[in-house]
Amino acid sequence: MAKTLEEHRSLAHQPAGLTEKTKFEKIHTEIFDNSTQASLAIANEIADLIRKKQAAGEHCVLGLATGSSPTSVYNELVRLHQEEGLSFKNVITFNLDEYFPMEPDALQSYVRFMNEYLFDHIDIDKENIHIPDGTLPYELVESFCQQYEQMIKDLGGIDLQILGIGRTGHIGFNEPGSHINSKTRLITLDHITRLDAASDFFGEENVPRRAITMGVGTIMKAKRIILMAWGEGKAKIIGRTVEGEVTDSVPATYLQSHPNTTMVLDDGSAAELVREKTPWLVKTCKWDNYLAKKAVIWLSLKLEKPILKLTDRDYNDHGMSDLVAEHGPAYNINIQIFNELQHTITGWPGGKPNADDTHRPERANPEKKRVLIFSPHPDDDVISMGGTFIRLVDQGHDVHVAYQTSGNIAVFDEDVIRFADFFRDFNAEYDISNQDGKATYQDIVETIKNKKPGDVDSKMVQAIKGLIRRGEAKAGCRYVGLSDDKAHFLDMPFYETGLVKKKPLGEEDIAIIMNLMREIKPHQVYAAGDLSDPHGTHRVCLAAIFEAIERLKEEEWMNDCWVWLYRGAWQEWDTNDIEMAVPISPDELTRKRKAIFKHQSQKDTALFPGSDPREFWMRAEDRNHATAMLYDKLGLPEYEAIEGFKRYKF
Known part of the structure; x- marks a missing residue:
């Protein structure tokens, strides 16, 4: 367990650089x-x-x-x-x-x-x-x-x-x-x-x-x-x-x-x-497999040399002489790390049927898996792992998507008026009357007109914004090839404040996740491990999934459930953390882009874009291209794009 500041109080009054590792x-x-x-x-x-x-x-x-x-x-x-x-x-x-x-x-x-x-x-x-x-x-x-x-x-x-x-x-x-x-x-x-x-x-x-x-x-x-x-x-x-x-x-x-x-x-x-990033430069390291992999990838990229071309001299000149001494020569280390990286690459994210899966990231059996993709917002599924999503559906797996929150605060007010206008005109055309005192078009327009920045939307406006995101998510699923019954809208209560600030994660949130997992009993779960999400929703959604898994892990079906974490629009896993790399072809990348385009309320300009001015589809493609380029620089096969995943072992 990490030490408290009290245990380091004597250091607080001394200059930094007292130890080799902090020099x-x-x-x-x-x-x-x-x-x-x-x-x-x-x-x-x-x-x-x-x-x-x-x-x-x-x-x-x-x-x-x-x-x-x-x-x-x-x-x-x-x-x-x-x-x-x-x-x-x-x-x-x-x-x-x-x-x-x-x-x-x-x-x-x-x-x-x-x-x-x-x-x-x-x-x-x-x-x-x-x-x-x-x-x-x-x-x-x-x-x-x-x-x-x-x-x-x-x-x-x-x-x-x-x-x-x-x-x-x-x-x-x-x-x-x-x-x-x-x-x-x-x-x-x-x-x-x-x-x-x-x-x-x-x-x-x-x-x-x-x-x-x-x-x-x-x-x-x-x-x-x-x-x-x-x-x-x-x-x-x-x-x-x-x-x-x-x-x-x-x-x-x-x-x-x-x-x-x-x-x-x-x-x-x-x-x-x-x-933390390169500890071998400041201290003698205990070279486990993870640290060796991290160091070799760093050295390869730093020297702009494929892994298989690294030499003993390269290792010795960059603080890794003890790695060569313990596990060398360089050729042996290179082969081992190269093979590990090569084994992460698979075109079969659900497992390749009738294949030797000894060195594959996923199991061959069962041949057709029940897959549950958790998406914190209604577009994270296609933005973050759209290519893999498409591949899983194309390969015949029973894929479900769970949209954890409504995403309603991320819809522009003018979109609400546009949809309310459609609803009004549709009512007039087909003589469908408002019942039970439901808000009229004029009520909605006046509510938005009088709203100040940061004011909480009315319940009706929140509902319309949620329906806009829900409709877009359904359109994305249909484009990928899923029927409406495979899309699950969880509307987790912690999110439904109408504000950027959310409620703490509660028992009801966790129960919603547990109930869905028990219903589907998935062989694969995909979840957003993108903790750099600036608004915190991804963090809370992932915490709910982890807590649900912790409570469910003793149930028999969980023995066959593997959990894969993807990253979103904000960043990608470090190459040394990727345990499954799914290559995306040019055609699949185009299909992924079109699936993202179904989320029209987030197109062109998102309400909460974060610090990155690019559209979400551009961020996703640039990230996938960059991951493929890194694999190429390391001396692995050259692909158009790659989506990376890290396995969560519970």
């Missing part, structure tokens, strides 16, 4: 198995500091952050208060930032965020809460910022500041170009920051262009700083922050000069650090 790191960094463990460790350090200050009769001054990263920390602090008596009476807080302008009760307001996640659930005195004021007249902002700075100074500075990090490397809203001595001020937000916030505001055009932020200089005066980052989407910027040069283009790198900062990461966000 490239310029900030003290702790890596936990997952964000839950990491969040508990952070919350416990905060609680310990509060208690210590209470015992000394002192105030505890905390600098707080918003966003998805600290929510689990706040949840644990609330639990500690409610169940273990942790008091916040001596706590004074200063939040990093707030959008400008911003009303405190707006859905996107950081005042509302902090109240909902923390302040409304603890005994902190309200006068001890300080958050930048997004309602101020412009001419009063500068004096407010000066007062904010002075309040912090008068209290002796911030005892503990927690931070997240943006993709641009911003801390608070200190965007690239911010000076190390900058103070609390009004700042113009970077385009990438606004794009990342677009989902919270239901479109980039609704994101404020400015914000009030605590300055880098203010942050750097904190006695202790903890920066947390979760998920693979943060890996690159964490790599630059921890191991790169100090530069104002990545403001988080200023933390390298702070005497008491700890970066708290999960496995995903730490993936680009040298000790």
Whole structure:
């Protein structure tokens, strides 16, 4: 189990680079198995500091952050208060930032965020809460910022500041170009920051262009700083922050000069650090098969040489002499890894009938399998594994698709009016009257017309948006070759809030997954393992599947059930993680594209595109082409495209 921060407290006051494996790191960094463990460790350090200050009769001054990263920390602090008596009476807080302008009760307001996640659930005195004021007249902002700075100074500075990090490397809203001595001020937000916030505001055009932020200089005066980052989407910027040069283009790198900062990461966000990505460059490794495969692929791509052409000298010159000494010569290692990669490739994702499956990723039997594809949103199935989906249907397997959520928040309002217009005209043409007080066309139009950005849709509008996505999913299935009865719409309750923010995963959600799996008793399950999904839906959907599997695993039919994880529009598995690679022909790639096109509400411009401006079909094709190109560079057969899968062993 990952150690707590308390167990490393002595390291927190020492410079990075104390051990061989961390010699490239310029900030003290702790890596936990997952964000839950990491969040508990952070919350416990905060609680310990509060208690210590209470015992000394002192105030505890905390600098707080918003966003998805600290929510689990706040949840644990609330639990500690409610169940273990942790008091916040001596706590004074200063939040990093707030959008400008911003009303405190707006859905996107950081005042509302902090109240909902923390302040409304603890005994902190309200006068001890300080958050930048997004309602101020412009001419009063500068004096407010000066007062904010002075309040912090008068209290002796911030005892503990927690931070997240943006993709641009911003801390608070200190965007690239911010000076190390900058103070609390009004700042113009970077385009990438606004794009990342677009989902919270239901479109980039609704994101404020400015914000009030605590300055880098203010942050750097904190006695202790903890920066947390979760998920693979943060890996690159964490790599630059921890191991790169100090530069104002990545403001988080200023933390390298702070005497008491700890970066708290999960496995995903730490993936680009040298000790995680290429550990053989910084320490003597225990060479298991997985690490050897990872190292050989890295060496092949770095030297731009096919695996079978790597030499002993190549290994020795790049930190892998002990691998050659233990398992060499290079020729033997090359053959072994090449064969392993070759064995991942199959044109039979459901297993090849009447074939020796010793070195194939899937079983030959049963020849025709029951297959259950879980799709978090109504288009992930065709975007993420459309080629494999087509192949499974073409090869005669009994394929079912389960759409876990309605996807209704990702439909543009104008599409609702278009469908409502069709419904009105259809009623008029065939004299079908509205019954039971159902909303009329005019009601729907007026509801949308009067809606402000971020407002929750009416139940009728949510229903229409859900039906739009459902109809598109059915069209995609029909195009692939499935009948309507093979498409299952689960409408998991956690999703149905009408907001980007969802409810926690509940028992009802898990029961829905379990019931469907018991009904179908699949030999194969495909699920989205794309944890870089910026909106979190994929994470929750996968957690529900894993929990359902855990509860079902003792049932006899589960002995014949294999689970394959695919990646979505955000990224692909690393080549060393792929355990089944399904080649996609040019014709199949065209069919996959047409299946994606059936999702017309997501075509051209999606409501929540994430940070990537390409359409979903373009992202999918580029990803599939890139995977095939990597296999080609490694010296394997050249294919048009490849979809990759990793097996989940329960």
